[in-house]
Amino acid sequence: MATWSAQTIQDIADSVGIQQLSPAITKDLSQDVDFRYRQIIGESIKFMRHGKRNTLTTQDISHALRVLDVEPMYGYETTRPVKYGAASLGPGQPVYYLEEEEVDFEKLINAPLPKVPREVSFTAHWMAIEGVQPAIPQNPTQADAGVRDSATKGATTANSISASAGNQERPSVKPLVKHILSKELQLYFEKVTNSLLDPSNDNLRQAALTSLRNDSGLHQLLPYFVQFVSEKVTHNLKNLFVLEQVLEVIHSLLENPDLFIEPYVASLIPPILTCLVGKRLGSSNDNDGTALPGHFSLRDKAAAILNLVTAKFADSSHTLKPRLMRTCLRNFLSNDAPVGTHYGALLALAAIGGKEAVRVLIMPNLKSFEQNVLDGKSEEGGEKAAEVKACYEAVGKVVRILSEEKVKNEDEMEEEVSDADRTELENFVGPGCAQEIQRVGGVQLVRKVLEVKNGK
Amino acid sequence: MSGYAPAQKPAGGENPVSGAQLNQIVIEYLNKKGYSRTEAMLRLESTSLDAEGRPIKSRLEDDPETMYEKAYSLLKDWVDNSMNIYQPQLRKLLFPIFVYSYIDLVKGAYVDGAKNFFELHSQEHMSIHGHDIQALQSVTLPAHIEENELCQTFLKKGNKYRINLTKAAKDLLLFWIEDNEAIGGSVINKVVNEHVTLNVIQGKSTNIEITDVGDNEGIIGHISGSSDLAISNTVRLKLGALPMDKEYIAEIEDELRAEDMKQRDDTRMEDLGVTTQPSLLDEFQQRIKREESESEDAPMRDDVPLPPYTGLDIAREVQMVKDNRAKFKLEGVPTPALPSIAMYTFHHTHNGLNTVEFSRDGRYVAGGFAESYVRIWDLTGKPLISAIAQENTHAASSRRLIGHSGPVYSCSFSPDSRSLLTASEDKSVRLWSLETYTNLVVYKGHNAPVWDVAFGPYGHYFATASYDGTARLWSVEQIYPLRSFVGHQSDVDCVTFHPNSAYVFTGSSDKTARMWDIQRGASVRLFTGHTAPITAIAASPDGKYLATAAEDHTILLWDLAAGKRIKTMRGHGKTSIWSLAFSQESSILVSGGADLSVRVWNVKGGSGNPIVTEGEGAQANGGDGGSKLGDSGTVNSVGARSRKGGEKVVATPDHLAVYYTKRTPIYKVHFTPRNLVMAAGAFLP
Incomplete structure (x- = not known):
């Protein structure tokens, strides 16, 4: 029990010059020293506990000494746990010493300053969503948890989604949360979805959308609406009306301040992208053959919604924006896709990425876009011509982002675009686009575009 | 010791066992026949015989160095071999007897005896009383007893270790003491007599809930002793919510009415002819509003004087109503x-990082660091803009608050998230403004590190808990504490407010929690x-x-x-x-x-x-109807005990x-x- 033997006390006494110590005194002293240092450690542990640590540090002991009115020990400040080495003086006579690094003074002075330590920061993730632990990298896998779980029997580990889906060892996995939808909610869902898809009653449809936009008690229905959205998109690619309504639903859900939509964003993106860059949207017979096909306005809407989504959730999901940009760029650059797809991708790129995307991703590719996709199609007349026209308009709109408010300044004297500039522009973006750029932005925009070109 | 007078037991005759039996028979006989004077005489004579000293008995007590060990071992053997329905109850007796025997040994300066005793028997208490055993371990000299918190608690005048036993178990114990008086029973008897209270509880032995330490068991840790405790835990409490001011209610209702109108216009619910959610006003009136008159078990407004309300309070209340509906x-x-x-x-x-605290609305998070500073973050990632313009040159979503000179152990946001309190090892508590991100007030009063700080649910008041064994109540306006809550035997480690702001709860290293009345500054509940x-x-x-x-x-x-x-x-x-x-x-x-x-x-x-079931099958289907809330959990759990002591924790x-x-x-x-x-x-x- 006593860690300090009487012999140790005797040795210490010798070292400070006290020769004669009676055995009774050394024994008493050894016990008292034992008591004192247990007391100090007991107090230090309080400081450790309040520091929420499992390792006792030298600072804890300093603090303990301070509250016990003892002069603290100086010179032992360290942020790391103290390590001791053992050396042997002879058989069974280990000597313990503090392991210290030998430092070359010269080197220390001449060494560059150490790096500034990183600032304390935090990251956030979902540990559980309504009782279910999502299978994301931040959460431990089932296997990790299983190891720990064996130490705590009877505790029900929340099954992560993926694990519970394919887990054969436990055949009777019951979902932890029993989703019980009230009768009212079920009725509501049915009523809303029916009225949304009813083209005849415009009033009711608007009311349903308003309800989605403003009602606070819909959270339980959110997964069902998400499901509804993706299902309708998959099955109704030919029906523009349905697609448009679906986008309206997404829009309403996004705008509802009481819905917590973040976990579902990943499931909402595919339907939006489908509406944006889908190859065949709507049926060909709902067009008279000359005007712009209806799906172009659908793509406009999808681009706007995508913009809304990224604006809202880009902060919480860092990979969201790059992922979307990549998808759009791929579609924009592909040669075999129909014009509509290019149109949608172009709009979305500009909407998501803003000025920077236009400068870096769109401008350099405009020429090839014009050559590969647009050229030669306007001659086909009718619908195609309208499509190409829409694309040029889109290009104009997109490029205008570059110079934002300045373009609007109509008081400024209109200058003629010089021939040299025009040629340069045509070389850069292709003749069709050059013409459009001049039309929408005049000389300022042309200059801006050339700046971009020369900046590269 | 209540309800037990040490039995007078004659110990005559050549054969002690048969003699004891014989005497018993004789006394019973005399009793039955009503020869009371003869019986008294016999008792008198046998005690005087006893006083002359029987060799076996006196030998045990002559050597106090070993007598505790022997007596304790005897008791332990007996408990281990007793019937399993009584065993868990009797086992609880071992710990106090162990502690008191050890303290007596140390007190008598029987160093080797104490050491030996401790080494032999401390292990069996490690699983339940590990913390106490560790504290006791360092006590080896009589002088240490004075300095050791644990010993002081056990020895304090009027402090007795209480144990709940059924009648049957208690009788068993008394008979055992009697039977073994000569070979150790008397030692146990003495310890029990001096330091332990045996409470007889009703019910059959098989139905008694067996916990490590049951209700009202263990050492009391209370200055005035057990009798006071019994009263103190029956003080009537006013646990209702704090009533609201009448004008305040009116203003909130006006605000909510306006809010409802706005919402109705926005949603145009009339088009569908349905209203899907209750109006904010209804929500408020049904769930939240608390008027002074209806509050029989609620504290009066005067009990918790608060500063007059402001527009901000009303805005906060409106937000609370909204949150309540949307939760x-x-x-x-x-x-x-x-x-x-x-x-x-x-x-x-x-x-x-020593501590993390979220603001009530979840907008900010604050961390207290061992390096004496506090860092505050905006969880939405927006920059924290200070009201002092020149402070904003590098406004980021996180700021450092520097001022303490020791590790920061606790932070607490005010309910309106406009100020922050921090408690530190440097014995002070600081109030920080979250508008200017500067230190407003330093509260010095504790004479030791402050472990915890908590803002009251209505702001204005806050409570601190300290190493010095006190908790204190403060108002933000004064630099001196309003109340000192004294009573814990050791550090007060954590503190929190009752939702009506009229009570404060503290948790301590003395293993108890207390509830304090902020008006009277008195402890009204003790939770052991x-x-x-x-x-x-x-x-x-x-x-x-x-x-x-x-x-x-x-x-x-x-x-x-x-x-x-x-x-x-x-x-x-x-x-x-x-x-x-x-x-x-x-x-x-x-x-x-x-x-x-x-x-x-x-x-x-x-x-x-x-859960007694084996393996993974334990389901988390709580509410099996086996126990009703509030019946203090007297539920049969025999058999669960067999798992105790193992490495596994049974949920x-x-x-x-x-x-x-x-x-x-x-x-x-x-x-x-x-x-x-x-x-x-x-x-x-």
């Missing part, structure tokens, strides 16, 4: 729905039952329950009105539990700790007894779910007004 409901019978948990992991802390220092404490929003977590890895739920334990919740690993939080409906308790887990507990259902049936992190101990769990759980911890690299 994710965590109700349901038997098992409530489970909450969503957002986990915030702190990186690069280098073990320096933990066997290790208390690390976390939380009061339920409905004002009826208290949850405490301790280093014994259990969470206890208490009924405030009755002052009784409702149940014990087990399931956390053998590490500390750092934080507790109740959901807004008080239906769910969430705990987080060093075992890298956040656990969800069912407050209203499920008994507190371990109690009210354990609903557990969520692990990869390598992050949970420092803090917090429920937002809309029932989202926010958890935080520092990543262990």
